[in-house]
Amino acid sequence: MLRFILQRAFYALPLILVIIVVMFTLLHLIPGDPVQALVGDYPVPPAYRQAIEEKYRLNDPFLTQVWNYVTAVLQGDFGYSYQNQRPVLGLILERAPRTILLASVGFAFAIPLGMAIGVITGTTRSATTDKIWTTSALIAYAIPTFWLGQLLVMFFALRLGWFPTQGIGPLVSRAHGFDWVLERGRYLALPALAFAIHEGMRFARIMRASVIDTLSQGYIITARSKGLTRGQIIRRHVLRNSSLPLVTVAGYAFGSALSGAVLLETVFTWPGLGLLMVDSIRLRDNLTVVGVVIFSALAVILMNLLVDILYALLDPRIRTGG
Amino acid sequence: MKSMLRQSPTIFELRVASILFACAIGANASVAMADDGKPVTGGTVIAALNSTTIPTLNTQLTSSVPALFAADVWADGLMTYDKEGNRLPRLATRWEASADGKTYTFTLRDGVKWSDGKPFTAEDVVFTLMTFGKFNTYLTKLVPLVEEASAPNATTFVLKLKQPLTATLDLFDKEVFPLMPKHIYDGQDVATHPANLAPVGLGPFKFQSWASGQSITFVRNEHYWEKPKPYLDSVVFALIPNPQQRMNALIGGEVNWFRPEVAQVRATQEASKRGKFKVVQIVNNAPETAVVDLNLTREPLKNVKVRQALFHAIDRERIVQDVYQGLAATAKNAIPTQFKDLHDTSVNYDTLYAYDPVKAGKLLDEAGYPLKDGKRFTIELTVIAKPPYDAVAQIVQSHWSKVGIDVKLSALDQQIWTNKVYTQRDFDASVISLTGRTNPVLGVDRSFVCNEGSVPFANPTGYCNPEFDKVALDASAAPVGQQKPFYKKYAEIIARDLNQLALADSKVFEAVSTDLKGLDAQFNFSFNTHPNWAEAWLPSDKQ
Numbered sequence: 001m002l003r004f005i006l007q008r009a010f011y012a013l014p015l016i017l018v019i020i021v022v023m024f025t026l027l028h029l030i031p032g033d034p035v036q037a038l039v040g041d042y043p044v045p046p047a048y049r050q051a052i053e054e055k056y057r058l059n060d061p062f063l064t065q066v067w068n069y070v071t072a073v074l075q076g077d078f079g080y081s082y083q084n085q086r087p088v089l090g091l092i093l094e095r096a097p098r099t100i101l102l103a104s105v106g107f108a109f110a111i112p113l114g115m116a117i118g119v120i121t122g123t124t125r126s127a128t129t130d131k132i133w134t135t136s137a138l139i140a141y142a143i144p145t146f147w148l149g150q151l152l153v154m155f156f157a158l159r160l161g162w163f164p165t166q167g168i169g170p171l172v173s174r175a176h177g178f179d180w181v182l183e184r185g186r187y188l189a190l191p192a193l194a195f196a197i198h199e200g201m202r203f204a205r206i207m208r209a210s211v212i213d214t215l216s217q218g219y220i221i222t223a224r225s226k227g228l229t230r231g232q233i234i235r236r237h238v239l240r241n242s243s244l245p246l247v248t249v250a251g252y253a254f255g256s257a258l259s260g261a262v263l264l265e266t267v268f269t270w271p272g273l274g275l276l277m278v279d280s281i282r283l284r285d286n287l288t289v290v291g292v293v294i295f296s297a298l299a300v301i302l303m304n305l306l307v308d309i310l311y312a313l314l315d316p317r318i319r320t321g322g
Numbered sequence: 323m324k325s326m327l328r329q330s331p332t333i334f335e336l337r338v339a340s341i342l343f344a345c346a347i348g349a350n351a352s353v354a355m356a357d358d359g360k361p362v363t364g365g366t367v368i369a370a371l372n373s374t375t376i377p378t379l380n381t382q383l384t385s386s387v388p389a390l391f392a393a394d395v396w397a398d399g400l401m402t403y404d405k406e407g408n409r410l411p412r413l414a415t416r417w418e419a420s421a422d423g424k425t426y427t428f429t430l431r432d433g434v435k436w437s438d439g440k441p442f443t444a445e446d447v448v449f450t451l452m453t454f455g456k457f458n459t460y461l462t463k464l465v466p467l468v469e470e471a472s473a474p475n476a477t478t479f480v481l482k483l484k485q486p487l488t489a490t491l492d493l494f495d496k497e498v499f500p501l502m503p504k505h506i507y508d509g510q511d512v513a514t515h516p517a518n519l520a521p522v523g524l525g526p527f528k529f530q531s532w533a534s535g536q537s538i539t540f541v542r543n544e545h546y547w548e549k550p551k552p553y554l555d556s557v558v559f560a561l562i563p564n565p566q567q568r569m570n571a572l573i574g575g576e577v578n579w580f581r582p583e584v585a586q587v588r589a590t591q592e593a594s595k596r597g598k599f600k601v602v603q604i605v606n607n608a609p610e611t612a613v614v615d616l617n618l619t620r621e622p623l624k625n626v627k628v629r630q631a632l633f634h635a636i637d638r639e640r641i642v643q644d645v646y647q648g649l650a651a652t653a654k655n656a657i658p659t660q661f662k663d664l665h666d667t668s669v670n671y672d673t674l675y676a677y678d679p680v681k682a683g684k685l686l687d688e689a690g691y692p693l694k695d696g697k698r699f700t701i702e703l704t705v706i707a708k709p710p711y712d713a714v715a716q717i718v719q720s721h722w723s724k725v726g727i728d729v730k731l732s733a734l735d736q737q738i739w740t741n742k743v744y745t746q747r748d749f750d751a752s753v754i755s756l757t758g759r760t761n762p763v764l765g766v767d768r769s770f771v772c773n774e775g776s777v778p779f780a781n782p783t784g785y786c787n788p789e790f791d792k793v794a795l796d797a798s799a800a801p802v803g804q805q806k807p808f809y810k811k812y813a814e815i816i817a818r819d820l821n822q823l824a825l826a827d828s829k830v831f832e833a834v835s836t837d838l839k840g841l842d843a844q845f846n847f848s849f850n851t852h853p854n855w856a857e858a859w860l861p862s863d864k865q
Binding site: 051168282 | 366368373374375377378383384385386387389456457458459460462511513514516518519534535536537539556558560561562563564566567570571573574576735736737738740741742745746756757768777778779780
């Protein structure tokens with residue numbers, strides 16, 4: 001297993017390098033002026049432009065910039081964000097936990113939700129039940145997350161007043177201990193719910209297809225003929241075997257969610273990586289953009305690795321190479 | 323030449339004296355706070371700003387909106403404006419100009435301290451001008467004219483100019499010229515100094531902390547000069563980039579203040595009927611005008627008849643009603659009506675270029691662009707893809723299409739748009755809403771004065787008219803009271819040449835929680851300054 005992990009890490013390195021060069025090139029090609037972004041909508045005084053360009057070496061030749069950046073990244077230095085006036089790595093390490101928290105809680109609800117709906121619709125003998133659940137899941141999945149988020153805010157925050165409309169916590173708070181956790185939980189609830197509904201419905205559709213496929217397998221007929229009850233068959237055979245495609249999709253989805261659910265973070269003003277990315281692109285803070293992209297790539301690679309390991313745990317045939 | 327202040331020092335001194343007298347008898351806030359009771363200390367106001375990333379708080383270096391709103395809380399200047407447009411003393415208690423208009427003498431408030439407790443002196447004013455002048459987009463006009471800036475004593479700042487500049491005092495209001503502490507910046511790289519993100523200032527509140535992507539907190543500045551203000555313990559800026567979320571946060575009671583976007587004002591007014599907050603119109607002494615810039619270096623826009631036709635073809639009242647929901651007025655001429663002493667009503671676009679598609683068609687025929695297969699020519703109309711610009715551009719596109727012009731609309735990211743219009747000058751027509759300042763020299767001129775370089779947010783149209791440039795220069799140098807004829811000529815030339823089509827002057831509104839008291843006094847300012855929260859207070863039961 002260790003060899004397998006090391007092999008994957010070795011393959012990931014050139015991929016990261018390619019990502020850095022491609023991102024640098026793309027950002028270099030996009031028109032934009034970071035100094036103008038600093039000043040706003042008035043002419044930039046020449047002296048100020050010169051000071052900023054010299055300080056951040058914005059006028060170095062492109063290839064020099066790429067070379068300096070790549071060698072710095074290999075030494076753990078992800079550059080300096082001139083729009084945030086701090087090192088990019090610190091910025092990412094500060095924002096990433098917020099995105100991970102949102103994605104984790106969202107997935108913690110999305111997976112059981114998706115599995116439950118998938119099993120219900122995949123195993124039901126009632127065509128009506130199947131249609132109702134399948135159609136509902138499809139509609140919920142089709143609703144864009146930013147709109148779903150707004151609907152949740154309108155109903156649960158503005159009409160019922162149960163939750164705050166945005167943010168990751170109160171800006172002025174005297175809460176401590178468990179009260180503090182509860183207070184933070186109220187801010188997490190709506191974005192996590194929007195996340196869970198959207199991803200959960202995707203998982204439900206995959207789970208349903210997988211359950212139907214599993215039910216047609218020979219070992220299910222064997223289990224039936226052995227006299228196992230419907231519940232026993234679902235628990236012992238269907239759930240485990242049908243989960244494999246879900247693990248794959250959920251793994252990839254979680255990996256990409258770690259790069260920041262851009263729309264959701266914008267709708268709920270959740271200052272994670274997604275919001276950082278949007279701001280950095282707007283302000284042409286290129287090193288931050290590349291930094292977030294590297295983090296995202298690493299997250300996806302890591303999640304793929306975890307998926308492979310989970311696969312091996314769930315399916316003995318993979319573990320034993322059978 | 324008479325200087326603006328030489329004409330009325332006595333009146334000014336009387337006004338200052340009356341203010342001081344009112345302070346002395348403790349009645350300074352009684353009018354505004356009559357219904358609110360006696361101010362009590364304590365509490366926090368949470369104000370929503372429109373970005374999660376603010377690269378610098380130092381408004382000597384930026385004109386970005388969130389930084390400007392924050393600056394009024396932590397910074398202060400020599401003077402400011404009330405909503406009548408009157409100059410009010412801040413750290414300068416009086417000022418006077420010499421008869422030749424070349425020397426300005428400011429008397430500074432004595433005993434004032436920076437938020438870190440160090441004394442504020444005239445040396446700080448000299449330092450701010452001479453060090454930040456070259457980095458400040460407005461002061462770059464003044465700095466080349468400075469012969470000497472000096473501090474003969476701790477409370478006197480003297481500015482000697484090589485030639486008179488009538489807008490000089492406008493360059494010393496607290497927004498354009500926030501004062502910077504010499505003891506913090508002296509001898510260091512001011513453009514990237516850490517204090518630009520953790521400032522030391524003279525405002526009612528001082529910087530405390532910055533929660534990345536979430537909020538910036540300012541707490542009461544115990545050294546603030548205007549005792550017993552401020553009353554609040556702290557001002558927290560919530561960083562909320564999405565306009566809908568800013569409004570939601572106010573309705574949900576999570577913030578106490580925000581400035582609605584144009585398209586949100588009506589909805590905010592509707593939501594305010596529940597009584598939790600009120601919507602206040604900020605008197606617009608400095609204009610914000612939606613315009614179409616035309617590229618005069620390209621066919622067919624080189625032809626003045628085409629430009630006149632394009633203006634006649636736009637129903638500007640429709641823009642006022644549909645985009646600004648009636649909360650704007652059609653622009654009357656190049657000098658906005660807010661400049662009451664400079665705007666000449668005899669030049670009026672409403673009559674000169676009244677909406678008349680038939681006349682527009684005739685002008686285009688005369689210009690050599692008759693209808694062929696229902697079309698005359700094609701132009702690209704470029705715009706930043708965000709409100710209200712995009713909505714304005716869509717209406718312009720639709721109106722121009724009606725007279726047979728094929729309009730390709732390019733709605734772009736702001737950085738790409740800036741590059742295309744100002745750096746590359748690769749555009750036919752471009753919609754933007756430009757913010758002015760308290761004097762045409764500081765804002766309006768940039769749309770018309772020749773700009774042969776590629777400086778962003780300055781005349782991108784290729785319009786270079788020496789006759790106009792001279793009028794603009796003469797207007798800027800003319801003494802107060804004698805400027806209007808120059809600005810009339812200024813407006814006439816632009817009305818004739820039309821490198822820019824002025825569409826609508828918008829109004830500005832802010833929404834503020836009714837829990838806060840002292841709001842009448844707090845909101846007694848003009849557009850382009852912002853609430854500094856020194857006057858506002860919260861009753862004990864709301865803290």
